[in-house]
Every structure is written in structure tokens, then in C-alpha cells.
Amino acid sequence: MATVSFKGATRYYAGVDKPAVDRLDLEVEDGEFLVLVGPSGCGKSTTLRMLAGLEGVDEGQVHIGDRDVTDLPPKDRDIAMVFQNYALYPHMTVAENIGFHLKIGKVPKAERARMVAEAAELLDLEPYLDRKPAKLSGGQRQRVAMGRAIVRRPQVFCMDEPLSNLDAKLRVQTRTQIASLQRRLGVTTIYVTHDQVEAMTMGDRVAVLKDGTLQQCDTPVGLFAKPANLFVAGFIGSPAMNLLPQGEHVLGVRPEGWRITEDVDGTPGAISATVEVVEELGSDQYLYCATPEHEQPLTVRTPGMAPWQRGDRIGLVPLPDAAHRFDAATGERLPG
Amino acid sequence: MSTVDTAGRKAPRKPKPPPAARGISPLRVLGKVIVWLFTAFNVFVLYWLISASFKTPVEIFTQPFQLPRQWFVLGKPFRNFVYAWSQAGFGEAFLTTVLLVGASAIVTVAIAAPAAYALTRLGVRGSGPMTNFFAIGMGVPFQTVIIPLFVGMAKLNLTNSLIGLFLVYVALSLPFTVFLLTGFFRSLPDEMEEAAAIDGASPFRTFTSIMLPLARGGLITALTLNAIGLWNETLLSIVFLQDNAKFTLARALFTFYGAASYQSEYGGLIAGVTIVVLPMLVLYIVLARRIITGLTLGAGK
Secondary structure, eight states: OOOEEEEEEEEOOTTOSSOSEEEEEEEEOTTOEEEEEOSTTSSHHHHHHHHHTSSOOSEEEEEETTEEOTTSOGGGSOEEEEOTTOOOOTTSOHHHHHHHHHHHTTOOHHHHHHHHHHHHHHTTOGGGTTSOGGGSOHHHHHHHHHHHHHTTOOSEEEEESTTTTSOHHHHHHHHHHHHHHHHHHTOEEEEEESOHHHHHHHOSEEEEEETTEEEEEEOHHHHHHSOSBHHHHHHSSSSOOEEEEETTEEEEEOGGGEEEESOTTTSTTOEEEEEEEEEEOSSEEEEEEEOSSOSSOEEEEEETTOOOOTTOEEEEEEOGGGEEEEETTTOBBOOO | OOOOOOTTOOOOSSOOOOGGGOSOOHHHHHHHHHHHHHHHHHHHHHHHHHHHTTSOHHHHHHOTTSOOOHHHHTTOTTHHHHIIIIISOHHHHHHHHHHHHHHHHHHHHHHHHHHHHHHHHSOOTTHHHHHHHHHHHHHSOGGGGHHHHHHHHHHTTOTTOHHHHHHHHHHHHHHHHHHHHHHHHHTSOHHHHHHHHHTTOOHHHIIIIIIHHHTHHHHHHHHHHHHHHHHTOOHHHHHHOOOGGGOOHHHHHHHHHHHHHHTTOHHHHHHHHHHHHHHHHHHHHHHHHHHHHHHTOOOOO
16 A cells, blocks of 8 residues: 655657646545546546556656655556556456466465455456456456456556446446445555546546646545636536636536526526527436527526426526636636 | 347348449459459369379370379379379478478577567667668568579588578578568557556566467468478579488479479379478468468457
């Protein structure tokens, strides 16, 4: 078990002047589940690969526990990694895949078999130990990749979008399984995803990256309640926060932060809007409303089966606690 | 949920092809005709070769397309093969060739595989130019360097020696094999190596335990192509081997050709050709499926 810290870690790619990861400072607690999230090309995978030792660190340092691992090869870092496409060895059986690290580490055969069986039991892989990866379903392969990581009992798990190759339903199931497994094992975990729902549901804390720089690192609740800037405000939450330019400020209101009134003209401060699209999800309903002042339609969440229909004229009033204010020039959150 | 009623419905014997594949275009017909003519011609030549190897010289010339008869009537159907095998020294030459070609092909691949791996995967400085250097080697026809090669080998006392020919074979096969295998190693996914690195495997271990098994299809392809090429190689064996006892099959066939046509022993000669041709045909038929599955072996998700 160990902490992980990035100290001004910077990574350049050949032929690109702008760093892929720029002076990243990040502290991960012992046993914490930290999610790195951001749009593609934001540097989240590069950050993870720097920690794993698959990518060099041009400036700054990476520490695991109190060891400076910046220049250590992957094998000396005591980490395990789950790859996006699992990277299972296709010519080895599930048991051999899971036990490959132990075999290299010259763990005696009986001990190895016991550890592999233990990991397989944890992941419900026992019936498949003699199969090759090609004979497994996507979900099973994903579990083998997990098994390969947990059998090592490493100090840190690195996970690079491990769920992105699963179908939607399996992804939701596996998400919960991974989160609960991590909590049970208590291993510090850095998890990369582009899916903000995954980030919010799995992480103890979530670090949002954009263009190689860290935007904000906070608990899911913190990110949602107090986004540090316009990017985080727009990125976290689904559907996204409505951002309304108001002179030097930008007003941010989440879809659930509106009060709807039918009395448009009689309510002071109400934004007059016309319902353009109604998305009925059963439990919720989303209204996409056109307004004369704004180009972007406003998103409004209402309880499911609400009576609104396309073409209805409604008034929208931000709820008192739901208004976020940002500086239009810098994009930073304004106090209050 | 409703269950589909399959009673009274019948699946078509042949499912309908996609719309684009239907209809007869003149080009498609022409292509099919050419492919089938080409195939028919090859099958015909093979038939002629095998049937003639069981015929007497008279039959070969008077009844070139019929099935063989006379040797069967005489009760000695394999007489031509026996003649070629024992009289022309094909028996010994066969063993020599199997050993020489086998050793050359295996050693070539054993040298080329690590070289190709290093050139494509280790990110060595100058690996691009070095790969090109190997590729240039393919562009030099060995016939043009055969005289200096002979002179050089003679100075080393390596002419009229199977070891010498083995060295020449390996050296001349390397460019193509390295080129073939670089393409193959390049196509393997990076994650395999990264996973191996994180699992703690050394570069050597990664190569032997992960990359070589993944490249199995490529290795078998390289082995087969080299074996076929070297098996049929005649010019170098004529130049480098003078001693009957060291003849390879192609070399022995060349000598036998002189003797057999002088004695009008055409049946034996064709049986000799068959002995040279058939093993490679069989090798290819046996390995073709493995080559193809090997080439398409998936490693990712």
C-alpha cells in the first residue's frame, strides 16, 4: 500500500512543442481510488503511463510511497496495470496469463497455483482457467485482465479505460464490481476514463484534466457542487450544465436547478422559453428549450411523465442555491 | 417476447448474396475464366507429371495424356521411381537436401527473427536505415555476385562443401526473411510488450515468451517459403558442389538429366522430377492452413 504523488510531472511528445502533460501536481492517498477524467487528448492516459513507467518523465518526478520512481523501469515499481484492450497473451491460458508475473518472479509452482486460484475465485474465473483468451467473452477477458493485476498484490493499480470495450449493461455491472473490489483490497488505484459517469460513480476523488493541465481534483460531490471553472462545470454532470453569458459573468445552472413556471410574464427574473424537444426517460424528463437570448438550447430536468409538450411556452427561474457564477474572461469560478 | 413460428417456413438452400455481388459483369466473368484456366493448366501439368512418372518412354511420347499402363501390366508400377532413387543417387541426394534445406531454413529464421524484432521493436537508433539495408539485399540478384562469391568461398576452402553451401544459403536468404519478419513484428500490438514489461519480463524473456509465440504464423511462413526456395535452388548447387556424394536433389536432377536423356530414360527422369517436386507440394498443402490462420491470429480484444 502506498501513496502516489506527481511533482511537476511533464511529458512532451516528439515533434510537439506543447507538453501532453504540463507540470502536473497530484497527491493520491494510500488506498484511495482516484479517477483521471477528461476529453480525449487531455493527457490522462499519458499521466497513467508515466506512473506505470511506460512513458518517460521529461520534467518533475513521480513518487510511489516515499520512493522516487521517476527513472525506474515498470518492473521495479510494484504496480499492476489493466489495459484498455486487456493485452492478454493470446497463446497462454487464463491461468498462465494471471500467473505470468509470478512465474517470472520464480514463485514456486504450488504457491503460484494457489495464488492464481485465489484470484480466479475472487473474479468468478474458476471454470475458465484452462481456456485461451480467444474462447472468452469480453466481460470474462476483462476479468482476466483484472485477475492479472490483483494476483500480484501490488502497491498501485493502474487502469486505463478498462470498461470501454464492454457493452453498456455489463459496463455498469463491472463498474460496481471494480469499485467494491478495490475497496475490499484497499490498493491505491489510478483509473483513467473519458466517461464522467464512471468517474463520478467510482472515484473517491476525481481529477479533471484538459490540454495536459489539471483543472480540478476533488470528491465527486465537490466537483459537482463547486466546479472550479467553466470547463469542469460543462464537463461534469449529464446532461451538461447550462452556461448563460451575462456580460462579464457566466451564469451556470444545472438542468435540475430550474423552477418551471407557467406564468412567464408575472414572475420576475424568469427566462421565457419554448419547449423544443421532450426526452422522456420514465424516471426523468428532459426539456430542451429555445430562448430568444441564447443560441444554445437550455436543458431542464423535470420529474418523469411531466405534462410538458413540444411548443409549450414556459418560464425558467434558477433555484436560489443552484446558480454558479464564473468569470467570462478567465473561466474561473467566482466566490459566492 | 414472442416466439417465432418456424413451422411451414424453410430456410433457403443458399442465402441471397448482397445486392452488390449479384448480376454478371463482363469483367467478373473474364476474371473467373482466367483464374479457372490458370488453375486447370496447373492441375493438368501436375497430372501429366505424375502420370508420366509411371509410364515407359514409349507411352510418354505416344500416349501423353492417357493413364499409365505398361509398367502396371508388367507388375512393376514403381519401376521409374526405383530407377531414379537408386541409379541416379536420388536417395542420398534426398537425405542431403532435407538436412541442408532444413538446417538452412531453420538457422535463417533463427537469425532473422531476433534481428527483425530488434529492428522493429527496440527503438534502436538507426533501425530504419538498417531495415532498408536488409531490404536492398533483396534487390541484388545473387546470380550477379556468384563469381566473386565463388572466388571468396574458394579462398576459404568452402567450395565443394555442404557447410559452404549452407553458409551461402543462409546469407542469401536473410534479407528476404528479415524483411518478411519485420513486417510481421511491426503488426503486433504494443500493449503485449507493455503488459510483459509491467509483468516484469526482461526484453529477452518478452521476445521468447510473448513475441515469438505471437509471431508463430510469420515464422512458419518464413520457414516454408525458405524451404521451398532452397529446395528448388539449382544454380548455386551446380556452382558450389562438384562431388557426387554431396549433391542436392536439384543438382542430382541436373546430372541425371544428362544421363537419362542420353539413355532415353525419360520415365526415370520424370520420376526424378516428381521426387523433387512432390515434397514441397505436400509441405505447402499441409502448412497452408496454418500459415493463413497464423497470419490472422488476433491478439487484441
